[in-house]
Amino acid sequence: MKQDQRLDTRDWDLQLPAPAKLNLFLHILGRRPDGYHELQTLFQLLDHGDQLNFRQRLDGTIHLAPEFPDIPLESNLVYRAARMLQDASGCQHGADIYLHKHLPAGGGIGGGSSDAATTLVGLNHLWQTGLSKAELCELGLQLGADVPVFINGQSAWAEGVGEQLQAIELEEKWYLVLAPNCHVSTAEIFSNKSLTRDSSAITVAAFLEQGGQNDCQQLVSSLYPEVAETLNWLSQFAPARMTGTGACVFASFADRTAAEAIFKQKPEHLDGFIARGIQESPILALL
Numbered sequence: 001m002k003q004d005q006r007l008d009t010r011d012w013d014l015q016l017p018a019p020a021k022l023n024l025f026l027h028i029l030g031r032r033p034d035g036y037h038e039l040q041t042l043f044q045l046l047d048h049g050d051q052l053n054f055r056q057r058l059d060g061t062i063h064l065a066p067e068f069p070d071i072p073l074e075s076n077l078v079y080r081a082a083r084m085l086q087d088a089s090g091c092q093h094g095a096d097i098y099l100h101k102h103l104p105a106g107g108g109i110g111g112g113s114s115d116a117a118t119t120l121v122g123l124n125h126l127w128q129t130g131l132s133k134a135e136l137c138e139l140g141l142q143l144g145a146d147v148p149v150f151i152n153g154q155s156a157w158a159e160g161v162g163e164q165l166q167a168i169e170l171e172e173k174w175y176l177v178l179a180p181n182c183h184v185s186t187a188e189i190f191s192n193k194s195l196t197r198d199s200s201a202i203t204v205a206a207f208l209e210q211g212g213q214n215d216c217q218q219l220v221s222s223l224y225p226e227v228a229e230t231l232n233w234l235s236q237f238a239p240a241r242m243t244g245t246g247a248c249v250f251a252s253f254a255d256r257t258a259a260e261a262i263f264k265q266k267p268e269h270l271d272g273f274i275a276r277g278i279q280e281s282p283i284l285a286l287l
């Protein structure tokens with residue numbers, strides 16, 4: 001289906017955020033026979049992200065706007081999530097969807113996954129398809145390992161491939177996130193021979209006491225000098241770490257003012273944002 005650039009953007013039925021996430025640490029414990037990696041991570045949801053508008057259609061078609069030159073419609077996780085929900089529920093309705101994209105793709109902050117989660121939750125509400133949160137998570141997992149945490153809607157400790165979630169109360173902090181000018185493909189990093197995959201499993205209590213690291217950081221820094229440079233720059237001011245498989249890096253601060261003081265000094269070629277860590281996603285209200 002051709003993307004519809006001339007979508008009527010008035011009178012939406014629903015407007016929802018798709019929050020970003022950070023992996024406060026990421027340990028790779030091993031590799032499953034299907035190639036996916038067993039990991040432990042701490043997902044911190046942020047009050048910054050993409051925005052989606054939805055309007056019900058009676059003709060069963062899914063229209064997504066605007067056009068994203070780098071992402072064919074059938075590959076867009078928003079379109080795929082909408083089609084998946086139609087197929088799983090037998091729903092005859094369609095939707096106009098407008099995606100206000102703010103998050104960098106391939107940034108390790110879960111943009112595409114969060115867009116997919118918001119689409120599943122939003123359309124389940126709009127179409128009254130009545131799938132439970134667990135059923136939506138099961139569908140979401142087929143789109144990406146990071147989708148369930150956004151459907152679950154809580155900052156969480158995660159195990160398995162990232163889908164076994166345990167909500168965790170985190171200290172409220174502000175995060176400065178910097179986006180080096182490169183896209184890192186998650187599949188490329190997870191398939192790299194040099195990735196270390198032998199971290200020992202730790203408990204939540206041990207992590208809270210000793211902290212953790214990002215097992216992908218060294219490899220990504222060696223493949224993408226932009227990531228290494230950004231980590232070096234931010235490390236001058238605060239402990240800096242990469243999120244997910246990169247490319248974004250972050251540091252935490254007790255308040256917004258402290259984060260802003262560093263943000264003001266950032267090199268011009270770096271994009272980025274400041275966000276507050278949130279316990280719950282705003283989309284939880286719909287579930």
Ligand SMILES: C[C@](O)(CO)[C@H](O)COP(=O)(O)OP(=O)(O)OC[C@H]1O[C@@H](n2ccc(N)nc2=O)[C@H](O)[C@@H]1O
Nearest residue numbers: 035036037113144145146147161162186187190244245
């Ligand atoms: C690195 C993290 O961002 C941490 O939150 C996620 O584990 C990645 O989640 P995601 O982007 O939703 O990943 P998916 O779209 O499911 O998978 C992208 C690719 O990464 C690899 N992959 C992903 C997750 C995982 N636990 N093990 C993997 O090996 C797979 O080869 C897959 O082909």
Ligand SMILES: Nc1ncnc2c1ncn2[C@@H]1O[C@H](COP(=O)(O)OP(=O)(O)OP(=O)(O)O)[C@@H](O)[C@H]1O
Nearest residue numbers: 076077105106107108109110111112113115146244
């Ligand atoms: N709605 C979407 N937004 C962004 N990327 C999308 C979307 N739909 C499909 N994609 C594809 O997914 C790829 C990864 O995008 P995404 O922004 O989720 O990466 P990421 O931030 O590294 O995610 P994660 O932290 O979950 O690994 C992109 O390169 C793009 O081709």
